[in-house]
Amino acid sequence: MSSVNIEELFDEHRYPTGLGLLSTIFYSPIGLILLILRLFIGFHALLTACILPKASKFRQSVLRTMCSVLGIFVAQTDEQNRDEEANVLVANYTSTLDHLALDLILPNVLPSVWDLPSMLMWLLGYTNMGAKQGRETLIRNAKNHCRTSSLPILAFPEGASTNGKKGLLKFSVWPFSLNRPIQPVLIQIRRPSFVKISPSVIGGRWWIDVFWFLFVPYTVFHIRFLRSVQLNEETEEEFTVRIQQLMARELGVQPTVHTSVDKVEYMKRKLISQEPQVERQPQEGSGSSEIDQMCRQVLEVLPHVPANVVKRDLAMTKDVDLTITHLLEGNVEFTPLEGSIGASPAHSPSPSSSPPPNKNVVAAKFGKNYKDRQLSFEERKKALIESARLRYIEKHGIAEV
Structure with a gap:
């Protein structure tokens, strides 16, 4: 044969x-x-x-x-x-x-x-x-x-x-x-x-x-x-x-x-190898750009966190707030970027004398227009920066300047 x-x-x-x-x-x-x-x-x-x-x-x-x-x-x-x-x-x-x-x-x-x-x-x-x-x-x-x-x-x-x-x-x-x-x-x-x-x-x-x-x-x-x-x-x-x-x-x-059975099996293998490629290509492209966009939002709040760490957690959570919470609570291990401490405000209350930062930074209600939503995001951003700074100083035992 x-x-x-x-x-x-x-x-x-x-x-x-x-x-x-x-x-x-x-x-x-x-x-x-x-x-x-x-x-x-x-x-x-x-x-x-x-x-x-x-x-x-x-x-x-x-x-x-x-x-x-x-x-x-x-x-x-x-x-x-x-x-x-x-x-x-x-x-x-x-x-x-x-x-x-x-x-x-x-x-x-x-x-x-x-x-x-x-x-x-x-x-x-x-x-x-x-x-x-x-x-x-x-x-x-x-x-x-x-x-x-x-x-x-x-x-x-x-x-x-x-x-x-x-x-x-x-x-x-x-x-x-x-x-x-x-x-x-x-x-x-x-x-x-x-x-x-x-x-x-x-x-x-x-x-x-x-x-x-x-x-x-x-x-x-x-x-x-x-x-x-x-x-x-x-x-x-x-x-x-x-x-x-x-x-x-x-x-x-x-x-x-x-045999004819071999033809059926060949056809199945061919369909399996082709269909995922056709379906995944547009999804992977859009998913990657979405992850990058969310990563930028997280880095605006937590600039000392490496981008690859943020993207890895975003790939699992698909949520900016949840990823920020994981990073703040220490659920994700990472090595802080150099120079990130100096970016914190020079004068701030002492960690020992100030109350624990408020973790609940989610907006009370969703803004009706773009300006309201942008203001809500800026307020949450400031609160998260302050919370992240205090937690970072407290965790690493850095004395207040």
Whole structure:
């Protein structure tokens, strides 16, 4: 197996870069008009697909005509390799509409692996074969379908879409456990070079993929049938690996050991690593400036305290008054800055003869206007300076000048 990294299997960005992005921007007005028109046509195409019999040639002709108006074209090669006895089709998974493209040239049944309402499952063309009840139930129902119906079963053994450029995900074993001939089908997607929008991206929603299908001028699905393959003297797991290697070789990519579960885990890691960066950057910037502003207010009251000590306490309290209280009461240890004592007033009452400074310097009421609030702050500032000076002199046993 190849050592292709899992991030190489998926497109991270849907839009092109450079000149490709510029041409896409110029095309956007036309694309929006096409999108609106195609939404109405697509609704009628969906009704046609649901009403007409699935195996009807008339249904195929009508749907291919309507899909061409939607910008969805299908080109098939090596159709002579189509084996009517092979009623299990396995295809690589490149986009949300892969099953529709294949259904336009070869009506089939796609087992649903999602727990969808019956009406929605019918509209999307899925068939409930009990995948949610477990692998054994799915295989039993699929075998029963192969015995009783002429419509082949379509399976995407990768279990998740890739960009089709580097490799194939590891195949699930269940389609190769039906004891039926397997018809490998290769699907490749091409879009015009001037609107090089990726059919699917990591973490993208299916309905967004459909939106871009209707937006671009056209999308061509190249479908190629390989010769049918049967299980020989080998295990089902070995048979699965053989088919994966065959399809990868014909596509010009590498078979990998990465699974659809690995894709989900990779997507989770990617989202976790990206979202905090996007969210934190503006918060960190605004938080830092706010801390600096509060630090300046504290230093105006307590100029002998180092700025880093003030910021460290503000980071926890987020409150100027509370940080000042911590510093005054000695709850925060620090080394006073030199020259800060001399900044105190030269004449002041003796600490031994004066009453303890009043700690309650919070304004009795909030000022109604800016001048009142500024006056309140100045009064508190003076009281705090005096309180800090007296506490500092008392704590260090400095004699009054």
